[in-house]
Amino acid sequence: MMHCTMDDLVALQANEASVWARRHVEDCTACRAELDKLYQRVAQLKALPALRPPRDRWSVVRDVVRTQRARRRRTWGGWGLATAAALAGALLVPGLGSNGTLRAELSIAKNQSATLEDQLQSYDVDGRVLTGRMAAKVAELEDRIAVIDGDLARFGTLKPQAQDAELVQLWKQRVDLMRQLVNVRVSTARYVGL
């Protein structure tokens, strides 16, 4: 008597079996038992305990996140300076009207942001300590800046030509947060006494 092959059984499990296999398994005890074994194996595989990573790899991922963030800030800062210079030239051209005013505000905000970035870069962050409360404040400010950076990135994607009030507002918010961050870093941190 011909029995089901494993291909037939796997197909039966997936409801894709041939008519012959479906009829055969109804009459053949051995093949029905094999099909049950297949179901059991699959159930047992699903029930295997989760294997947990032996080591924590988050620190590596986190370092990459931080590097990307620092690079993005430098990019924004550099872009701010370059744009400020370009817009300063553009503002000399008469007839820009209110658009010109927005551009000037944008230029100033980006310039301020870049200056604050430079200030933060030149500051020896690792050599100083913060109280727990201040460290939490720094983390919160950095997170809020990251959110604004995300908004700015999306803004650039959605409206590449836009330099409207919304954009200026975002940059002003960023400057405000950067100012607070520099203030916390510079004013409240102390050098480690080594």
Next chain:
Amino acid sequence: MTVALAVPDVLVARAQAGDEAALEALYRAFETPVYNLARRMLRNAEDAEDVLQETFLEVVKSIRDYRGEGYLWGWIRRIAATKALMRIRREQLRATEPLDIEPGKPGMHVGANLDLERAFEHLTDTSRSVVWLHDVEGYTHEEIAELMGKSVSFSKSQLARAHARMRRLLDEGAGDGEGAHA
């Protein structure tokens, strides 16, 4: 294993904005399922750790591209499976993938009674990947074929061969003879 599929939208939004705490929360939520998937697909534990790391580096890089279509776990799982399969392909290019390992051969820690987990471990990386993705993760043969760059019939035949192999190993471990359903 069961994976908690629901991740708050606000957490995803914060992660998309580059919020480190949110990214770490995602890492913590999915590190075990990602590692488990990779470890089940790959023979080597260190390779699975590398896949875990590569997966989350990709998640960090591409999280902004995630549009909230389907579960986040489905998106992350696909990245992890792709990374694991890339590793398998690289290994296959380096050397011919070994045939299924015979129990009792030198170097293998096989007792008289093979349990299912051990039988599963004796399959090739490719066979294990197909079994795990299909039987446990619920991928269709079409999805597996796409991930592997192979045909649907390849996926189906790998699955059948792997089950035949596991059945034989389990029977041999239990001291039974070969059945008719290999």
